[in-house]
Amino acid sequence: MISGKEKDYFEDCELGETLRSNGRTVAEADIHQFAGLTGDWNPLHTDAEFAKKGLFGERIAHGPLIFSLGIGLSVQIPNALPKHFIAAYGIDRVRFTAPTKIGDTIYAQLEVVKLDAKDDNLGVVTTEVKVINQRDETVCSYLAKAAVARRPKS
Amino acid sequence: MISGKEKDYFEDCELGETLRSNGRTVAEADIHQFAGLTGDWNPLHTDAEFAKKGLFGERIAHGPLIFSLGIGLSVQIPNALPKHFIAAYGIDRVRFTAPTKIGDTIYAQLEVVKLDAKDDNLGVVTTEVKVINQRDETVCSYLAKAAVARRPKS
């Protein structure tokens, strides 16, 4: 894990700061739990016989599971965002670029790619997140936008 | 629920087709399960005392949970996509527009907003998805892109 530097306000964020989460192995149980929670029992994810004959030769994790795990791994990195974080603003360009198979281990790699001061009170920090597996393949990527308070002028 | 019309190929998709999933109540248990699965135990979602004093006055569901439920509800709509569906291409412009509280019921409303023939073999269908609650508020929206086979020319 590479933690962030402590920071208070939008002004303390730095373009190019790069963080890295812990890893997490994706278990068959995780896929079944996510299928259960969302109701998405597509046989691509949960029918081993069907998946055997398909493109990947075995079951793969749901894309939104990997995306959700990416978010979860990110928020566990200390000081990823300033203390005066206001809200998750939205997510752009979610792409599923490679399959995640049962037993793969993934981690999230974050890079601050845009700092956009909206007005005197608020800035938007855009972080590019890559979910990467143990073979260094990017399996999912997205841009996360966070609204952050600007440092008050005294 | 409003199911889709049966369709085989990209050519069978229609701009403006509108579908609607079943509803699903978001339980405290779902929020704890999602926190567990992803490791995102932000007190905004799972600490009732903390949330009481916050912006919403009570705990709210994780954004990515609502997004994932939106996907899950969508894939349970019969014939939402043509039979010759190839792959989920990506998701754009995920926005979290209102909080989901414990006990709220959500459903997914889909509208085909773009049909983009890439070449003779492949088209991309873009669907705008709105996750809507029992008070008719849109709590999350996104654009889902699916690669679909074109009808073979014989």
Place this chain on the structure above:
Amino acid sequence: MISGKEKDYFEDCELGETLRSNGRTVAEADIHQFAGLTGDWNPLHTDAEFAKKGLFGERIAHGPLIFSLGIGLSVQIPNALPKHFIAAYGIDRVRFTAPTKIGDTIYAQLEVVKLDAKDDNLGVVTTEVKVINQRDETVCSYLAKAAVARRPKS
């Protein structure tokens, strides 16, 4: 709870023996977990808004969940069956006779209703199981058949 008498063989079973399990409250979480495990997200069980307008005025538990809980509560009763129990033979006449709502507490009441010696080695014990709630309503009933060894003739 009313436990069974210790018994070794088919010959030790008594027509009319009556047992009673502990109680168990059926939580919203149990219904969501069962919906997840089985993929049965019928809105009758998991959409509070839909259920409000339906026959029961609120969500009810899945029938097979109540049946499964009945089996689970039964097997936790000590000495319900003889030590030389061989196998669960089958289940007959499963009937869902009243709804189970969120927060109801159920227990299983068992009565041995038939003892059928098949041959010198094997007998079948038929137990009538009633799943009963805190208002003394029978919500599910069934006949469970168990194959049990006969006492060896020395």
Place this chain on the structure above:
Amino acid sequence: MISGKEKDYFEDCELGETLRSNGRTVAEADIHQFAGLTGDWNPLHTDAEFAKKGLFGERIAHGPLIFSLGIGLSVQIPNALPKHFIAAYGIDRVRFTAPTKIGDTIYAQLEVVKLDAKDDNLGVVTTEVKVINQRDETVCSYLAKAAVARRPKS
């Protein structure tokens, strides 16, 4: 999957209509989850060392889990029942005919075997369900009875 034909009333049901659900792999996690939900921690299902020395040489799934998965797979088949379905009437002759081991994949095969008009308003549709594994063995079977409205005489 073989979906049903769209049908409105009891009169639209056909003796011999045969449907087939998607498949679903039974994970160790599913067995532990079901043991947890029901409290049935019989070592036959959840103690690998005990099961190694037993009849099947390894752990097997709980019968009521396979039965519940059979129901869950069935209700996910589009148009298995007419729109004017009233209620699940009951289940008869549940039989556990072969073990399900960790990693087996099962699906439900349905055949309408009896159509019984009760009166001018109501009919009972009896469906024989076989839960079948990837080796084409029937692991569980039962008769599911559904009350369905008759077509109104105008």
Place this chain on the structure above:
Amino acid sequence: MISGKEKDYFEDCELGETLRSNGRTVAEADIHQFAGLTGDWNPLHTDAEFAKKGLFGERIAHGPLIFSLGIGLSVQIPNALPKHFIAAYGIDRVRFTAPTKIGDTIYAQLEVVKLDAKDDNLGVVTTEVKVINQRDETVCSYLAKAAVARRPKS
């Protein structure tokens, strides 16, 4: 399993009584579920790549999971404590003495090691619990203290 003798009061407890629970296999799913429930996603337990390079060469279960399973296995032993059991008094000297790996099977072995009459109404029964795996290694041990009523005089 070695069950306890039926006993009513503190006076019926015997120093040296030894009980043994059923076994239970520890699944990867159990470790992920416990990580989820408690928020303890230490990579030692849930990151296969990290664990590969560590002291044990693979992932191991959380200590408190094994402790909790030990308690759970113990309470399932019939007659482990007298009927007039009042309360779990506390736990002393919890020690984690060997790792539990995915797929290991554990059981709880109990021995009454101290009987301490506090006054005319109450006694404390101290039980040494060893959680043992299929290789007969003690993986966790602790002393469980239970308050039990004394037999009324007259």
Place this chain on the structure above:
Amino acid sequence: MISGKEKDYFEDCELGETLRSNGRTVAEADIHQFAGLTGDWNPLHTDAEFAKKGLFGERIAHGPLIFSLGIGLSVQIPNALPKHFIAAYGIDRVRFTAPTKIGDTIYAQLEVVKLDAKDDNLGVVTTEVKVINQRDETVCSYLAKAAVARRPKS
């Protein structure tokens, strides 16, 4: 939350350092999940009708669940222990001092109470942990012992 100061070795630990975790609401779903995981379905925890007539007038959480949540909340505090942490050494004097009811919110409060240099390489840090609820009652307490490396003498 009160995080720890960054520290490398045993020598950097300070007697009296006090930390505080985030809070976490204990849901009915958590109690059912823990009952499921451990098999401890004591009606005190999971039978609302039984609990209504008991000492506390309602269901209460399992002691080992609260203990496990205390551990889980503690490990989420950044810098609770030095980087050269070696192993959790054991837990002493676990006491359950007040009930936790459904909907209560708990957090863990840590205080370093003993620093014990064993030899030139190793020290033991003893932390008193109190699990406290929203009414400032201590519901569980214990002493956690951690083995930590001493600063190398160069």
